[in-house]
Amino acid sequence: MSQTQRNLDRKIVVIGAGASGIACATKLLEYGFQNVLVVEAEERVGGRIHTIPFGDNVIDLGAQWCHGERDNIVYELTRRQEEELLESTGPVYENYQCVRSNREVVPENVASRLKAIVGDSLVSRQLELRHCSGSLGSYLTNKFYETLRRPENADIDAVVAREFFDNYQKFENSVEASDTLEQVSGRGYLDYWECEGDILLNWKDKGYVELLKLLMRARELKSELGVLEQRLLLGTRALKINWNRNDGRVELELSNGENCIADHVVVTVSLGVLKEQHWRLFEPKLPVEKQRAIEGLAFGTVNKIFVEFPVAFWPDDWTGFTLLWRDEDLDDIRGTSRAWLEDVFGFYRVSYQPRILAGWITNVNGRHMETLPEDEILSGCMYLFRRFLHWNIPDPSSFRTSAWHTNENFRGSYSYRSMETENLGTGARELAHPLTVVSTTPEREREPSDELQQSRCDKPIVQFAGEASSEHYYSTVHGAVEAGWREAKRLADFYGQSASWSGTKSQL
Numbered sequence: 001m002s003q004t005q006r007n008l009d010r011k012i013v014v015i016g017a018g019a020s021g022i023a024c025a026t027k028l029l030e031y032g033f034q035n036v037l038v039v040e041a042e043e044r045v046g047g048r049i050h051t052i053p054f055g056d057n058v059i060d061l062g063a064q065w066c067h068g069e070r071d072n073i074v075y076e077l078t079r080r081q082e083e084e085l086l087e088s089t090g091p092v093y094e095n096y097q098c099v100r101s102n103r104e105v106v107p108e109n110v111a112s113r114l115k116a117i118v119g120d121s122l123v124s125r126q127l128e129l130r131h132c133s134g135s136l137g138s139y140l141t142n143k144f145y146e147t148l149r150r151p152e153n154a155d156i157d158a159v160v161a162r163e164f165f166d167n168y169q170k171f172e173n174s175v176e177a178s179d180t181l182e183q184v185s186g187r188g189y190l191d192y193w194e195c196e197g198d199i200l201l202n203w204k205d206k207g208y209v210e211l212l213k214l215l216m217r218a219r220e221l222k223s224e225l226g227v228l229e230q231r232l233l234l235g236t237r238a239l240k241i242n243w244n245r246n247d248g249r250v251e252l253e254l255s256n257g258e259n260c261i262a263d264h265v266v267v268t269v270s271l272g273v274l275k276e277q278h279w280r281l282f283e284p285k286l287p288v289e290k291q292r293a294i295e296g297l298a299f300g301t302v303n304k305i306f307v308e309f310p311v312a313f314w315p316d317d318w319t320g321f322t323l324l325w326r327d328e329d330l331d332d333i334r335g336t337s338r339a340w341l342e343d344v345f346g347f348y349r350v351s352y353q354p355r356i357l358a359g360w361i362t363n364v365n366g367r368h369m370e371t372l373p374e375d376e377i378l379s380g381c382m383y384l385f386r387r388f389l390h391w392n393i394p395d396p397s398s399f400r401t402s403a404w405h406t407n408e409n410f411r412g413s414y415s416y417r418s419m420e421t422e423n424l425g426t427g428a429r430e431l432a433h434p435l436t437v438v439s440t441t442p443e444r445e446r447e448p449s450d451e452l453q454q455s456r457c458d459k460p461i462v463q464f465a466g467e468a469s470s471e472h473y474y475s476t477v478h479g480a481v482e483a484g485w486r487e488a489k490r491l492a493d494f495y496g497q498s499a500s501w502s503g504t505k506s507q508l
Contacts, residue, residue, distance in 0.1 A: 007495040013252060013260060014038045015238050016268035018047020019063070019211065019477050020465040022228065023484030024266050026215050029227050031492040037262075038228060039254065041237040041409040045225070048270070048410065049477065051207030054400055055308045057352045058207040061402040062413075063477050065089070065202060068195025073485075074478040075201070077214050085210055089202040092348050097321040098164060099388045101329035106164070110156055114164045117147045129186045135419055136189050137181030140172065141165075163324040170345035170362060171322070176416045177300030177475065179363035188417030191427070193472040205352040211477065237409075241265060242283045243462045248437045250461050264461055266487050268480075271299040271431075271468035272411030282462075286435075293430035297468055298418035301405040303366045305344070305359035307381055308398040312355050313391050320348030320357065323388055340365040340372075341380050355397075359384075370403040377401060414475040415468035432469040432483070434460035434490065460494060463487045 001009075012033055014025045017040035025038045044050075048062040066086055069075045078085040098106040098114070106114075121143045132139050144165050148156065169181055178184050203210055213219055216226030223229050233256075240253035243265070252260040267274075274294045278286055286294070322345060333339055343365035347357040359381065361369055369377060378399050385393050404413045421427065439459035465483040473479030492498070 004497075008032050008497070009035050010263040010495070011035045011261065012037070012264045012266065012491065013250075013262040014266045014268060015241075015252075016040060016047060016466070017042075017045040017228075017232060017234070018268060018270075018466070018480065019049055019215075020467065020480040020484040021047070021266070021268035022212055022215050023481040024268060024465055024488045025231065025484075026217075026227055027485050027488035028491065031488060031497045033491070033497075036231055037233060037260075038231055039233045039236050039238055039252075041235070041255075043235045045228075045232065045234070046209060046212055047268075048404070048413065049208045049212060050402075051203075051209035052400075054306060055350075055353050055356050055398065057205050058209075059306050059350065059353065059356070059358070059400065060203070060208050061304060061400070062404070063208050065200050067199045067201075067476050067478070069197025069201075070195050071193075072195040072197070072478045073481055074211060075195070075197070077211070081214070085203060085206070086201040087204050087351070088198050088200060089351055090198060090200040092319045092351075093200060095319045096346065096348060097318070098167075098324055099321045100160070100163065100324045101326050101387060103388060103390050106160055106324065110160065111164075113153065113156065114161060117144060117153070118165075118168050120147070126190065129190050132186030134186055135182045136172075136176070136184035136186050137169070139186050140169070140181060144168075159326075160324070163326065167322050167324050167345050170343060171360075173300075173362045174302045174345070174360050177302050177362070177412070177414045178298065178416055178418070179300060183298065183418050183420075185417045185419050185422040188419075188422050191417050191472060192474065195473075195478070202351050208477070211481075215481070238281070240283055241267070241281055241462065243435055244284050248439060248459065248461065264463065264491060266463045266465055266484075268465045268484065270410050270412065270466060271297055271415050272405075273409065275299060276408075276411055289426075289430050290433070290435075292424050293426045293428075296418075296421045296424035296426040297428070297431060298416050298421060299412045299414070299468065300416065301362065301366050302413040303361050303369060303402045303404060305347075305361065305369075305377070305381060306350070306356055306400045307347075307359070307378070307385075307396050308353075308356045309394055310355070310397045311394065313393055314349075318349075320346060321388065322346040323384065329387075337376070338380050338383065340368050341384055344381070344384060347385075367405040369401065370406045374399065374401075416475060428469050428471040428474060432464055432471075432486070434464065434487075435462035436460050460490055463490060 014021045017038050025036050028036050050061040051058050066074045098111045148161055172181055176184050216228050218226035237255040238252055239255055242251040250262045250265045278294055333341055344359050344361045347359045350356045350358050404410050436458035465487045467474050467480040469483045470479030
């Protein structure tokens, strides 16, 4: 057997079958590695991509949008397909009504100007936050009220403006996955690079699962799991990763009772899982720099609430509404079992689902919602609909929520850069840095006359991927995919492989 073939037979275990794990595993196969196994704790693939049948079509309980076009690998993958897979849903999240808790609809000329104020701040953030030493919350608050005080906005009612800004902060928390914007680092916010183009591209009538099918070449191979068929171990959790063996390999203890010896392990579990489990998952304990990265990077929860009605009770041109609470109305729920409803910030129409409204909730109340009985959640939603909207609203016919925090395989939704991240001076680069052992450079194919030369180098034996390990595209699926590809390339570079080696390079 040639040295190249021996290298390609190295045992590689990818932990996690989310977007990053699937991207890593499929790219490893593309490089020619054959001994690849993906271990997934859930009984399904996808991780925080979770498309399910519901209502008249499907819904995405997790990732929903392709954020941007230029330099977005997810968008680029769809462009290589004959079928148009994406379409804009921006108007839904731009043309919503602002409705107060007394059913008063904020006049469009006022609402549009308030939306413009927060929209304009998006442009100036890139310049001004570079010199910000505080939180994103303090910056946005100062920016909003500074603009509001301009003479051209003097006619906007101050109470309505405050209610709007309170709601807008909840929306921004859903973007960041933060509990409060005071937790988000102003300078750290700039670590995120927004891809140019439409940032709210929806997967039409098929859901985000289409990306997984593209990565696995499922449609091309007419197989549900595509190239990962027979390479996936579902419903199996990694309990222990022993990475300090004398032979330079890694031993995995799995929840199915088996032990697995691997040459390389790629960990793609969520940052939430790492935060909760890294102390007991890794043996020996992780290096201090890695622990600081896991503890310093922030990870929060964003949940969705899907309510299906027997008929659409709203006008055809209505896209949804945001909830602006008056102080006196908030007093009706605070201190009661319905207090969590304060952080449901809006309900919006869903593409290809004519009878469904999708609500969003974040922070501690979003996590609390996950612990409530379904009938209590549904009752609370109907309370909101009937309190804010003036139409005759029928009882719902179906209902579904996400629950990302209480699931021990996720413990939240996605990462962000907090004030603690900044204080600890850590980041995605430290999280992405692999655990290594000293090894000799892997032999390449050489002519018999070549002089045998080997040098000592660091061999990556435990690697880290996932959206949180992306320096500039964290919290996104394209960041997760790129991170998976990054770690596959790390191994290909180590063994001197190129993507064309196997002769079966996929069209992706």
